[in-house]
Amino acid sequence: MKLSSFQILALVLCWLTYAGLHSLLAALGFKRRLLARWPALAPSYRLAYNLLAVILLLPPLWLTLAWGGPLLWSWQGPWAWVAYGLALAAAGGFLWSTRYYDMAAFSGSAQWRAGHRGAEDPGGLRLSPLHRYVRHPWYSLGLVILWTRDMDEARLVSTLCISLYLWFGSLLEERKLLACHGEAYARYRQRVPGLIPLPGRALSAEEARTLERLGRR
Template sequence: MFGIESRILILILVGVWLLYFVIHSILASLAVKRWFAARWPTLMPAYRLGFNGLALILLIPPLYLIFSATGPYLWQWTGIGWWLVNGLALVAVFGFALSLRYYDGGEFLGLRQWRERERCVEDQENFHISPLHRYVRHPWYSLGLVLIWTRDMNQEFLATAVMATLYFILGSRLEERKLIAYHGDIYRRYMDRVPGLMPLPWRYLSREQADRLEHDSRNG
């Protein structure tokens, strides 16, 4: 179905994404952060800023490969399907915008750590359950999957969608190891009640249950 050059391009793209995800996961790990803090403590306040900056720079090669590709579409949404998937994508964008109200932007970007010369390895945000976190533990990953899989697909974008999906599944598990290290039994209780990426009608927290978990976290 596809020529040799096209297959080579896909293999290169998969390899570039794999390298990106490996580097991202390694640098996000507590072990590497602790090693860095022990070796260069005066640079630790800039770690998060550098991490985010490098993540953006390393996105350039795979995005270039995707948007320079000229291969045919495997499928394109049309008619009612177009309205449906783009409606879902619009909801996902709205979800992202809504969720920003419940994140510490300075903490996420690394600006607060730099401004306050924070050398602590662990994130400093308290345990907090936003409205979206009552239904999935990783709402940004879930919304990202909606945006990815509602696009028209050529072979390069399909390879990217598969790689991103696998990384979100694996990355969410790696992230939860850190969250358990930060929050202990409270986060385990939260995991027991709320699914990871896919909302399930029978597994969610009411507002009262979320408030109770937050209360227990503050007073535990």
């Protein structure tokens, strides 16, 4: 059944609420003000942030599934193999790339165990092999997975909302990365595109290591 205007608006507002809260809680300025007032929250902040991010995803995802109707398009024949192959490669790339991340710091468990008190997450600038081609590889892989799915109206609305937030969220994240890593990240941003790989805009392995060393100073 075709989505009503009310359903489309409700779904968009649900994603906007998620994006707004997610961005606010990730902002360095907000974290610094909050932790200056309640410093005891610092060690568990990242863990709580990740948990809340998962909980806040549930309402828009539930609406997307509950309101799914007839397909607008589905991949058929050779195109289905291409779409599913790209999605599988993106999922594999995501899992492979985790070996280059400090997943304990990403999840917040490292900060909790160490009693970390800063608003900034610990660690210097780290550039995985995928970071040599795009600045936000997980976002790029997520976009591949999103747009290689069969699509009904509710999924299309959600996919558009998520895609816009991944783009806008990457801009907000870069403000934080510039504040944390300064000149090293500014140089990196000049050389490497944000979400879509471009010819001639990639780092060599040695260039990536040089920027990582600069980011640790």
